[in-house]
Amino acid sequence: MTPTAFVALVTCFDGDERLDLTATRAQVRRQVAAGNALMVAGTNGDFTALTHDEKIALVEAVVDESAGKVPVFANAGMPATFETVQLAQAFERAGVDGIAVITPFFIACTQDGLERHFTRVADAVQTPVYLYDIPARTQNHIEPATARRLAAHGNIAGIKDSGGAQQTLEDYMAIGRDMPGFKVYSGPDHLILWALGQGAAGCISGLGNVMPDTLAQIIAAHRAGDSAGAEAAQARFTAFRTELYALGYPPALVKRALWCMDSSVGTSRGPALLPVADQDQAIREILRRYDLS
Template structure:
């Protein structure tokens, strides 16, 4: 039975009514995930990273690391459009001490594959913490081609990739790189492919939906690691069905945050101009949460 699989939750960032970060509520979400058995990724897409300032990301990471207190792994996203700022953030996270630094592809700036290689290599050269490539082309308009991932996998401090592209084919190509390049782990982003990715050689999953269903995500992992394929498949079925029901309503990260808000209002709304709370939609979300016995 290969190495143990692991799950990270792409943790939400909690906000007060005046849009400042609510660190106490964020810490409460960290505790909830650690109790369920999940690891933490902070300042990712589900953490509204693009709405946070440099200093806020640094403090957020300090608070999350302090709250986790060694009981789980912490990965933090440092990726910004410019290599210069990404390096500055990565160095700050390196000083705090995290288990991994994820680097989302630059956004807004259109990159060549050569530009991506320069970007990731420069960041990986500037820190001691292992760096994870993070591909989400639908949001950034920049995609790490499998051959580019293969070239970067040879870097001593690039430890893997998070694939949030949503295409099974790309995930398969990245996993082929992972099989051939030692020390290059693949983490699956799509919530409906967690179990499939484990079966096909992924090291783990990094999931936004785990904010709402921490126990079910943890169960896919614990069942799989125990060799209980039936249990893992059953947990995945619940996870996938919930995902389908929830994401029918709109933009996934906004809905994850909103569903969590319906369960626990202390998480707050996202910073503007994100979607405003919609009482009609909240009623639909509430019905879905009841169907899955989450409230």
């Protein structure tokens, strides 16, 4: 299996916080040039700040701009199964390669409830569905035993693990070893190389918005068997992550760091991160240290 790096693409807005598809298309081209696949409307894509119709327009634009050059996944997950199904079907019509479904948020779910939620979505489309676990943000966690049962569904193709717990990632990958059609993608940027070494199908990275070439280098060096090169790229990626995320909420900081490099991406929709002069200065200093300014 050849591992793939997906970037959890930022969503661009104009000065009035309106969806800016022209700027978003430019970010698609930037990632395609680096060789990275795309994950749209995820945590780093401000999906909770987007309307239903905006998500569909966004996904359609990204699929169109990528033009089949790289795979495109899109996150359809919402608190209600009903709307999640609607979005999944719209994304399927748009031509995505995979539909990610983040665990419901705000609503406290049982494992049985999660299983029924994901099953209903997977039953409603033919495009492969990928579970998306990020308990720190949604307060709901897909237990490995639940993931194993869902992996038996003919249209549930894998999971994105953004929990950050190495043991859980190992448990998910054990499912993949027992059920080869079930792919595991690592979400935490500091665990990419480790996960690849354990047999992960790849990663879905938010930080790749800022460092697309370094992310691509981790994957390329690993594929080539260049362990020293892969370790060096991972070390750079991890060090940047540690410095940037020390400043606050990671998805908003990724967007703000990218804004400091290219203001055309726009700011995050409030209240995720208000521009603060001291914080912007700290971000710019980090960018300079990594030759990203």
